[in-house]
Amino acid sequence: NAGVTQTPKFQVLKTGQSMTLQCAQDMNHNSMYWYRQDPGMGLRLIYYSASEGTTDKGEVPNGYNVSRLNKREFSLRLESAAPSQTSVYFCASTVGDYGYTFGSGTRLTVV
Amino acid sequence: QKEVEQDPGPLSVPEGAIVSLNCTYSNSAFQYFMWYRQYSRKGPELLMYTYSSGNKEDGRFTAQVDKSSKYISLFIRDSQPSDSATYLCATHYNQGGKLIFGQGTELSVKP
Numbered sequence: 001n002a003g004v005t006q007t008p009k010f011q012v013l014k015t016g017q018s019m020t021l022q023c024a025q026d027m028n029h030n031s032m033y034w035y036r037q038d039p040g041m042g043l044r045l046i047y048y049s050a051s052e053g054t055t056d057k058g059e060v061p062n063g064y065n066v067s068r069l070n071k072r073e074f075s076l077r078l079e080s081a082a083p084s085q086t087s088v089y090f091c092a093s094t095v096g097d098y099g100y101t102f103g104s105g106t107r108l109t110v111v
Numbered sequence: 112q113k114e115v116e117q118d119p120g121p122l123s124v125p126e127g128a129i130v131s132l133n134c135t136y137s138n139s140a141f142q143y144f145m146w147y148r149q150y151s152r153k154g155p156e157l158l159m160y161t162y163s164s165g166n167k168e169d170g171r172f173t174a175q176v177d178k179s180s181k182y183i184s185l186f187i188r189d190s191q192p193s194d195s196a197t198y199l200c201a202t203h204y205n206q207g208g209k210l211i212f213g214q215g216t217e218l219s220v221k222p
Binding site: 004035040048090099102 | 211
């Protein structure tokens with residue numbers, strides 16, 4: 001049982017480049033989330049998808065877009081990367097009130 | 112003001128000590144409270160989950176919620192070096208709602 005799988009694990013981008021972070025879960029969860037984690041800031045919600053076909057902005061959505069491709073997959077896209085987007089990105093999924101299951105993260109550096 | 116405040120530490124204790132980790136929150140509408148543990152370079156994992164006020168115990172871990180003072184705590188008895196991690200408190204308004212995290216407290220248990 002893989003849980004939540006994120007790819008890639010590491011990435012270095014140049015300013016202005018684009019990329020897509022992939023997330024897939026195999027637990028049949030309805031809701032999926034993208035967070036970023038920065039030192040001293042904790043986890044901040046970027047976008048979430050309460051169910052297949054819906055997406056909503058979180059606390060820090062600027063510079064990002066998302067796609068809920070199907071129930072399993074939720075991708076995060078950076079159209080024009082900026083150094084301020086250097087961070088560790090976590091995808092999570094949940095069903096009901098049993099807490100979130102997180103992926104192992106993507107470490108992104110924008111130079 | 113952040114909705115959930117947590118002292119980032121770091122906190123260093125000797126093996127066997129009792130550890131107390133704390134968070135405060137601002138919105139009395141929060142009903143569900145969680146503690147996540149995050150090892151270095153890993154995703155957070157759910158440690159404890161409580162609803163409303165009171166205590167919940169699981170082995171060496173006790174989660175405590177005091178809604179009157181908007182204060183949540185995690186106690187670790189007989190702390191072990193394997194408990195060294197960052198501990199994040201989290202809350203949300205309703206079932207399956209978006210999680211709001213504290214900044215996380217970095218704990219180091221020295222042998």
